[in-house]
Amino acid sequence: MMVCSARACRQQAAYGVVWNNPKLHTPDRRKVWLACEDHRDSLSGFVSLRGFLIEVVPVDQLDERDG
Structure with a gap:
Protein backbone atom coordinates (compact mmCIF):
# COMPACT_ATOMS: atom_id res chain seq x y z
CA MET A 1 0.00 0.00 0.00
CA MET A 2 1.27 3.47 -0.88
CA VAL A 3 0.88 5.79 2.12
CA CYS A 4 0.24 9.55 2.11
CA SER A 5 3.36 11.69 2.62
CA ALA A 6 1.62 14.16 4.97
CA ARG A 7 3.00 14.15 8.52
CA ALA A 8 1.35 11.50 10.72
CA CYS A 9 -1.09 10.46 7.98
CA ARG A 10 -1.39 6.71 7.40
CA GLN A 11 -4.12 6.82 4.75
CA GLN A 12 -3.71 5.18 1.37
CA ALA A 13 -2.36 7.55 -1.26
CA ALA A 14 -4.60 8.34 -4.22
CA TYR A 15 -2.45 11.01 -5.90
CA GLY A 16 1.14 11.77 -6.77
CA VAL A 17 2.17 15.40 -6.30
CA VAL A 18 5.00 15.74 -8.83
CA TRP A 19 7.46 18.57 -8.26
CA ASN A 20 10.99 19.78 -8.91
CA ASN A 21 13.16 22.32 -7.10
CA PRO A 22 15.31 23.77 -9.91
CA LYS A 23 17.95 24.96 -7.42
CA LEU A 24 18.56 21.36 -6.32
CA HIS A 25 17.44 19.11 -9.15
CA THR A 26 18.15 18.75 -12.86
CA PRO A 27 15.24 19.82 -15.09
CA ASP A 28 14.30 16.22 -15.90
CA ARG A 40 -3.97 16.52 -1.90
CA ASP A 41 -4.63 20.27 -1.74
CA SER A 42 -2.28 21.03 1.17
CA LEU A 43 0.68 19.10 -0.26
CA SER A 44 0.24 20.41 -3.80
CA GLY A 45 -0.35 23.94 -2.47
CA PHE A 46 2.90 23.83 -0.49
CA PHE A 52 7.93 23.75 -7.77
CA GLY A 67 10.63 9.23 -7.84
Whole structure:
Protein backbone atom coordinates (compact mmCIF):
# COMPACT_ATOMS: atom_id res chain seq x y z
CA MET A 1 0.00 0.00 0.00
CA MET A 2 1.27 3.47 -0.88
CA VAL A 3 0.88 5.79 2.12
CA CYS A 4 0.24 9.55 2.11
CA SER A 5 3.36 11.69 2.62
CA ALA A 6 1.62 14.16 4.97
CA ARG A 7 3.00 14.15 8.52
CA ALA A 8 1.35 11.50 10.72
CA CYS A 9 -1.09 10.46 7.98
CA ARG A 10 -1.39 6.71 7.40
CA GLN A 11 -4.12 6.82 4.75
CA GLN A 12 -3.71 5.18 1.37
CA ALA A 13 -2.36 7.55 -1.26
CA ALA A 14 -4.60 8.34 -4.22
CA TYR A 15 -2.45 11.01 -5.90
CA GLY A 16 1.14 11.77 -6.77
CA VAL A 17 2.17 15.40 -6.30
CA VAL A 18 5.00 15.74 -8.83
CA TRP A 19 7.46 18.57 -8.26
CA ASN A 20 10.99 19.78 -8.91
CA ASN A 21 13.16 22.32 -7.10
CA PRO A 22 15.31 23.77 -9.91
CA LYS A 23 17.95 24.96 -7.42
CA LEU A 24 18.56 21.36 -6.32
CA HIS A 25 17.44 19.11 -9.15
CA THR A 26 18.15 18.75 -12.86
CA PRO A 27 15.24 19.82 -15.09
CA ASP A 28 14.30 16.22 -15.90
CA ARG A 29 14.10 15.16 -12.20
CA ARG A 30 10.55 14.52 -10.98
CA LYS A 31 10.18 14.27 -7.20
CA VAL A 32 6.90 12.84 -5.87
CA TRP A 33 4.98 13.22 -2.66
CA LEU A 34 2.09 10.82 -2.26
CA ALA A 35 -1.22 12.29 -1.14
CA CYS A 36 -4.52 10.95 0.12
CA GLU A 37 -7.76 12.73 -0.76
CA ASP A 38 -7.59 14.79 2.47
CA HIS A 39 -4.04 16.08 1.88
CA ARG A 40 -3.97 16.52 -1.90
CA ASP A 41 -4.63 20.27 -1.74
CA SER A 42 -2.28 21.03 1.17
CA LEU A 43 0.68 19.10 -0.26
CA SER A 44 0.24 20.41 -3.80
CA GLY A 45 -0.35 23.94 -2.47
CA PHE A 46 2.90 23.83 -0.49
CA VAL A 47 5.04 23.09 -3.56
CA SER A 48 2.93 25.30 -5.82
CA LEU A 49 3.52 28.38 -3.65
CA ARG A 50 7.24 27.85 -4.13
CA GLY A 51 6.89 27.42 -7.90
CA PHE A 52 7.93 23.75 -7.77
CA LEU A 53 4.67 22.01 -8.79
CA ILE A 54 4.72 20.14 -12.08
CA GLU A 55 1.44 18.22 -11.86
CA VAL A 56 -0.87 16.17 -9.66
CA VAL A 57 -1.79 12.75 -11.05
CA PRO A 58 -3.55 9.63 -9.81
CA VAL A 59 -1.02 7.16 -8.37
CA ASP A 60 -1.75 4.66 -11.13
CA GLN A 61 -0.38 7.20 -13.64
CA LEU A 62 3.03 7.51 -11.94
CA ASP A 63 5.83 5.79 -13.84
CA GLU A 64 9.54 5.01 -13.54
CA ARG A 65 10.62 8.61 -14.18
CA ASP A 66 8.72 9.71 -11.05
CA GLY A 67 10.63 9.23 -7.84
